[in-house]
Amino acid sequence: MNILVIGSGGREHTLAWKLSQSPKATKLYAIPGNPGMAEVAECVGGISITDNDAVAAFAKEKQIDLAVVGPEVPLTNGLVDALNDVGIKAFGPTKLAAEIEGSKAFSKGLMKKYNIPTAKYEVFTDADAARAYIEQEGAPIVIKADGLAAGKGVIVAMTKEEALAAIADIMEDQEFGAAGSRVVIEEFMEGEEASLLCFTDGKTICPMISSQDHKRAYDGDKGPNTGGMGTYAPAPVMTKAMVDKAYETILVPTIKAMEQEGRLYKGCLYAGLMITAEGPKVVEFNARFGDPETQVVLPLLESDLVDIMLACADGTLSAQDIKWSDGAAVCVVMASGGYPKSYQKGFVIDGLDDAKAAGTEVFHAGTAEKDGQVVTAGGRVLGVVAKADDVKTAVDKAYAGVKKISFQDAFYRNDIAHRALERL
Structure with a gap:
């Protein structure tokens, strides 16, 4: 093929x-x-x-x-x-089905209509009205650009001042361009985040192994939001009971809702979840595989991905028996100094073969080739991934791989999978 x-x-x-x-x-x-x-x-x-x-x-x-x-x-x-x-x-x-990610206002409206658990919210196209709502609701509160913003259009404002500044940045200064002409303002949800992706042909839904992303740039979940500084799978917070609940209350109703709306959904649906005291609630939906969640989920897939994807396209997913490994996988993202703000490109990357020899897979995220050498070409440069029988061994193996690689101004978090390790 x-x-x-x-x-x-x-x-x-x-x-x-x-x-x-x-x-x-x-x-x-x-x-x-x-x-x-x-x-x-x-x-x-x-x-x-x-x-x-x-x-x-x-x-x-x-x-x-x-x-x-x-x-x-x-x-x-x-x-x-x-x-x-x-x-x-x-x-x-x-295109019609992908609007579940393309417009947060559409996504939230769908969840409201079909009683899919998510945060309380309002949608605004006027900055003054948005500010008045923030004054009324107080903080913490979450501000989201409605459109696509490369994973960076969400501000979790812990103070009212941060929230008001976010409105100015998104709606008036247009930090995310047209994506910020409309904003969704949500209640702040208490809990632990996790990602649950699934394969679907529009009828059958097959959840993948859960994962957890690390959005903040620096150790201890500090600093600005990024596209993701690392991931691990499975996420211990997603017990079998929690996965089953998310399947029944979120994945199934969402796929059915999309069909009822004339937007038959095929492919990968990514549910970003908050695990609250009341159970799982939707933070956001993405219409594709997550990045860097894919880097830890797919290494644990034992079945043939070509067969699964063809079945999703053909509407025959119910005939697939999808098998997963019992182990764990960890991805540490190596980024350019200055990311997620401004950074330089074009630095030579050394040690890629050494990292592979150390037993890790190195997935390129922002690289290019110049004069026969691999150089940096983006904010998130590489994802160094290790698989093992348990998360602690996978963490150690991934960081051993990271230490083999070098490029100017490289930085990475040193605490990927800390929530899983704290549970051991």
Whole structure:
């Protein structure tokens, strides 16, 4: 089979790596890919992932049997629809279905209509009205840009002043561009966050192993929000009983609701959850695999990912018996100094082969090739991933891999999986 992966980040490298393990995957392409993906796929430059016609034409020309769309922007831009229109099977939701991530106001409205547990909220397009609501509600309170903001459009304001400053940044200074023309203001939920992803063909829902992301830039969950500084799986807070409850009260009602709204949802649905005293509640939905959650979830998948993705596209997921490893996986993100604010690019990365020799997988997130060397090309540069029988061994192994790699101004958190370790 000819398989095409769309995207160039750590999530897409992990997807390509896992897909390449299938005996059905005879040829992999990536648009545009990255130096790490080049080890398993042919990387194709010169085509924008937001140019639906060009991507569809390439897929047609190369007789692609399965296209896997990684990032949220091409999904909300209707790439799956464009591929389907030319007869290409694609893994991922259509444009209408991807709105569950593309608009937080839509997502919250869906949850309200179908009684899916989430935080109380209001939607605002006027900054003064938003400020008046904050004055009324007080803090802590959560401010979210309505549209796509690369995982950074959420401010958990612990004081009223922080909340008012967030409104100024998002709505008036347009820190996230058009994504902030509308904001969702939510009540602050007490609890522990976890991520539960699932495969779905629009009817059948198969939860993946739970995971937990580390959003804050620095140790001790301090500093600004990032796209994610590391992850581990499974998340101990997601007991079997909690996963079952999330399945029954969140995943099933959401997939049914999307079908009732005429937005049949196929692909991966990511539920970002808060585990509260009342049970799991939705923080946000994403219309794709998480990044860096994918880097720890897929290494624990024992079944053939190609078979699962084809079943999601074909509506035959109920026939799949998906198996998972009993172990644990940990991902430590190595980032550029200054991230998530401004940072420099182009620094040579040393030690990639040494880290692999130490027993870790290194997934490229923001890298490029220059003069035959791999260099930094983004904020989150690498995800160093280790798998082991238990989370403590996986943590030690991942950091041993991290220590083999170096580039100028590299930084990473030293406490990934601390919540799991505290439970031991």
